[in-house]
Amino acid sequence: MVLIEYLPSDMAMAALDALISIEGKVVEFLVEPVGRQFSYVLHRIEYIEDLRDQVEKLEPQRIDVAKKNREEILENVKNWIEKVDGFIVEAKKFLEDGTNVNQKCFIGRFPDLVTRCQLGKEAKDKVEVAKDLETDGYFNSISKPARPLGIKSIPSERLVTYETTNLAMMSVMKALTDDNINFIGIHGLGVSQNPDIKKIQDQIAVMLGFTKFTDQSSEIEIGSMLRARLKDVKKILIILDDIWDRFELTTLGIPLGQDHEGCKIIITTRREQVCRTMAKEWERTKIVWLDVLSEQxxxxxxxxxxxxxxxxxxxxxxxxxxxxxxxxxxxxxxxxxxxxxxxxxxxxxxxxxxxxxxxxxxxxxxxxxxxxxxxxxxxxxLQDAEAKDCFLLCSLFPEDHDILIEDLVRYGMGLRLFKNVDTVQETRSRAKPVINNLMASCLLLASDVQDCIKMHDVVHDVAIFIGSKKHFVRAGCNLKDWPNVDSLDKYTGISLTRNQISNLPEVLECSKLQILPFHDNRNAWSCSHEFLSRMNALSALDWSRHFYPHLDNPICCPDTFNNQTCLRTLVLEGIKFGDTKFLGQLKTLEVLNLKRAFFSKYLINIEEWGISPQAQPPDLRLLFNMEELKIWKLDTFKGICPGALTTSSWACFPKLRSLEVNACPELSTVLPFNLLQGLQHLEKLFVSACEKLEQVFDFGPEGQGMKHILNCSSHQHVQLCNLRSMEVHSCGKLKYVFQPSIAQALYQLEVLWVSPCEEMEERESGLQDGFQKSQRNQS
Structure with missing residues (x-):
């Protein structure tokens, strides 16, 4: 039976319209989502590339904001930076995982549409998030002037006050609370010379949150920037300690008087005239005399x-x-x-x-x-002669200098300052009690800088006077010319560090000279090959550049060191020289520092030196006495020695005990086969941040060196048999340190630390077995 319902024509048309409308909605709800899903599949590569572009845009924008470190970043900007950092990490992980994921199914015969759809959708969503972050990253203001860092607090137990100091302190505090006084001078014999304007400006800049200024910035330019920044601080106190000569505070960048009512300055000086002369520049001043202590x-x-x-x-x-x-x-x-x-x-x-x-x-x-x-x-x-010599050695450094203890060790090694020591490590151990003795006698002070000590300004002056018969010291005096003195021949030590000397004598008559610290002379471009020729007793030379490395012209030429038969310590940090041939002439060298130096690709280049690899002993005992070698931050350094040396006479470092190689991006091998044969005394090996390093040891063709090591019957003839500590860090291309079987030959190895080397292969079990065998053989 068929039932037919009759509808009038108007109602029928309305029903038909409704049906079409419903059908359209059904199509809309079904087709559009399906279309979007296919869009994710079809355009996934485009979305992923868009995301990659957005990440590349966000990174510099985030860095630009973060670099505003001279001022304090606003809280909302900090929050944005944190969001961007989190998003970049998440997006990079997605890009890395997404491009590596398997996008096929059915044994690789068909594309995996579901996976591709998910990748496309997530990439598109992240692109939108990145665009929103980019838009949010435009701020009207991103920072505000940072609060000054101020000075470190001093523990109360280190403060000792007496009647005279209390009276002076009360006078100073009263002046500080007086709005009519903005300059306070303290002078007297109780306070601890030449003011280094640039150094003072740098110190103020750091406390205000600035980064250090470039060498190209003039004192006037820096002063203008500091003055503007100081005006942003409502109330500020600046203390300048131990001022020796009068200088313009306005040049320094300190606003006073009507220029900045809230700025007060205190100076301390040993010279009353300095106090009164500087006070005349300001109308509102207070002079405080720091009297000596009472008898009680x-x-x-x-x-x-x-x-x-x-x-x-x-x-x-x-x-x-x-x-x-x-x-x-x-x-x-x-x-x-x-x-x-x-x-x-x-x-x-x-x-x-x-x-x-x-x-x-x-x-x-x-x-x-x-x-x-x-x-x-x-x-x-001081009952110890070593302590007296070490005390006078400290006077060769500039006043108020943080003296690196390692520098004392290097210089002391060259001068044979410490008796009955045979190695650098023994010298280092002997130096510690000597320095402690000087500190206990208040002749040296602790420094805020790690592994450094200091000398009180007054003690420094007295030390220079005591040693004046044998030491000529003009360190940190801003000299622009070589000192105009009749003769320097009587001195055993000459210190001209931290100056601006440009013209050096062609030759220097200093037959008794044993130590010459000449580091950080910014204008000393080069020296003649005769400059050192009359210094036949020279034992320690420091020509480093810590602040002005890699000048255009080579500063050392091979002939410079022709007559150096006593040189044991040579420090050439940051120095550029044409070639390394001169090293082959230094038969007595024990300590060589080439940190950040610049030279040809190889430390020992037999072709450059014009030497035959077949040369026989004893002519080629290169760097025979060297015990420590540090090679740091050499951009072009490719190795200690290229090529294969065919005879055992090439024992280049027979006494080497410590080798450190750091930040040499072009280095692929630390110790080639030809050097391994002569390193029986090596105890410490440290390698770090060598991006292209592929192997620490090169055992030669077909592992000949490794076979030789393993076939040695006597421990005394095993290469690396004295290696105790080995560290390898941040060498991304390194796959393994050595073969597990080599561990059997490392009888003395106590420390093996490797981290993080991304391509390092898993060989721990083999190494462990090797070390266990080594220990059994040793016992």
Whole structure:
């Protein structure tokens, strides 16, 4: 049966329209999503490339914002940077995973549409997120002036106050709270020379959040920028310690008076004239005299440093007499107290009292005669000759310099300063107690810089005076010309570091000279090949450039070192030289530092040197006495020695104990086969940040070197048999350190640290087996 419902014509048309409308919606809801899914599949490559482009756009934009480090980044900008950082990491991971994922199915016969669709959709979504982040990254303001860093707080237990210092402090504090005073000068013998404007500007800049300025920036330009920045700070106090000569504060960049009512400045100086001359520039000033300690305060400070020795009734009177001779000067009281600590002999105390009463006229400007006598006494009371020599060695550095202990070790090694030591490591170990002794005597101070020590300004002046008969010191004096002196031949040490000397003498008559620190002379472009020719006793030479590396002209030529038969320490950091032939002439060299140096591709280049590989001993015992070799940050360095040397006479480093190679991007092999044969004494090997390094050891054709190592019957003849520590870090191309079987020959190896080397192959189990065999063989 058929049932037919009759509808009037108008109603039929309406129903038909409704049906068509419904059908259209069905098509819309079904077809459009399907189309979008196919769009993700068809355009996935395009979306992925769009995403890659967006990431590349965001990265520099994020860096541009982050580089505004001279000011404090606003909170909303910080949040945006964090979002961008997170998105970039996520997007890069997606791009890496997405391009590597299998996009086929059915054993690779058909495309995997589902996977491709997911990739396309996720890529498109991330592109939209990237565009939104890019839009959000345009800020009207991204930063505000940073708060000054200020100065480090000093632990209260290190502060000792007395009546005289309290009075001076109260006077200073009163002046600081007085709005009518903006310049305060403190002078007296109780405060610790030539002002280095650029250095002071750099220090202020760092505290204000600026980065250090370039060498091209003039003092006036830097001063203008600092002045503008200081004006942004409502109230600020600037303290300039130990000012020796008058200089313009406006040149420095310090706004005062009506230029900046909230800026106050304090200077300390040993010269009253400096205080009063600089104060004349400003209408609202206060001069504070820092008086010497009272007799009671001096005694309290003396007892604090000499300990319970003076409590003895037999020594108490003479101890007070000694303290009185210090004249109330804190540095004198402290140094004498330290020198007499643990001294219980009455006659010794009486002798010290008599020595301090002697009239010792000196011409050390800014150093009180009494201070000189007390410091000289501390020096004379150093029972260790090594400590005295080390003390005078420290005077060769510029005033207020952070002295790297390793520099003292290098120089000391060259000068044979430390007795009964045979290696650099022994020298390093011997230097520690010597330095500790000097610090305990208050002749050296701790430094805020790691592995450094400092010398008090007054102590530095006295040290120069004590050593003036054998040392000529003009370090950090801004000299532009070679010193105009009649003769330098009598000196065993000449220090001209941190100057601007441009013209060097053709030849220098210095037959007794043993040490020449000449580093960081910005205008010393080159020297003649005769410059060092008359320095036959030279043992330590430092010609480094820490601030102006790689000048256009080579500074060293091979002939420069022709007559150097005693040179044991050579430091050439940041130096450019034409070739390395001169190294073959330095038969006595023990310490060589080539950090950031610039030379030909190989350290030992037999072709460049004009030497035959078949040469026989003993003529070619190159760098025979060298114990430590550091090669750092050499962009063109490709290896120590190229090619194969055919005879065992090429024992280039028979005494080498430590080898460090760092940041040499072109290096592919650290130790080639021809060098492995002569490294029986190598104890430490450190390799880091060599991007193209493929192998640490090259065992020669078909592993001949490895066979030779494994076939040795005697431990004494095994190459690398003394290797104790080996570290390899951040060498992305390195696949393995050595074959597991080699571990059997490394009898002394205690430390093997490898990280992170992305292409390193998994060989830990083999290495472990090898080390276990090595230990069994050794036992």
């Amino acid at each position: 305060d001096s005694w309290d400070l003396f007892r604090k440093n000499v300990a319970d020795v003076v409590d003895s009734s037999a020594l108490n009177d003479v101890a007070k007499e000694v303290c009185k001779e210090c004249g109330g000067l804190p540095i004198a009281v402290v140094t004498v107290g330290k020198a007499m600590k643990g001294k219980y002999n009455l006659e010794e105390w009486k002798n010290v009292a008599q020595e301090l009463k002697k009239s010792l006229p000196t011409n050390i400007e800014g150093v009180d005669r009494q201070v000189y006598k007390t410091l000289r006494l501390s020096y004379d009371y």
